[in-house]
Amino acid sequence: MPNGVYDYNEEDVYKIFMNGVERKTYIYGRVSTPKQNRDLENQIELLKQFCFNNGYKIHGVFSDIASGISFEKRNEFFKMLDDVLAGKVERVVIAYKDRLSRVGFELFKHLFRKFNTEIVVVSEVGNEKLDSQEIIEEIISLLHCYSMKF
Structure with a gap:
């Protein structure tokens, strides 16, 4: 501070305001229909194992049986989102991008x-993708979503 100006980044500001608050690790799973309940259980177990293997202490498990396009019935997602917006969450662990949202994943990534x-x-840990691969996957995901409507 020799020039009288403080230089802080976002991480520094969070440390100041959240001093003494343990930030949490949450896992989130989602399936579209009740018929996929077993898939949801497997998804949650996979996420728990991943967290254990990576030394993450799990503070909350959130799951929904609802559409990946609409957020109308995603009560658990909104509970988790409230904590994210309150600055209480260090990380959210999901199995695949489309478990968080079939559309607009980048918006949530930016917001978080x-x-x-x-x-x-x-599914992407240690598997960096090219931009073209991500675009193709996004198009396939959108086509899948809209084909399910018919």
């Missing part, structure tokens, strides 16, 4: 980043 929350996508 603003609250210093990392989204860990288990």
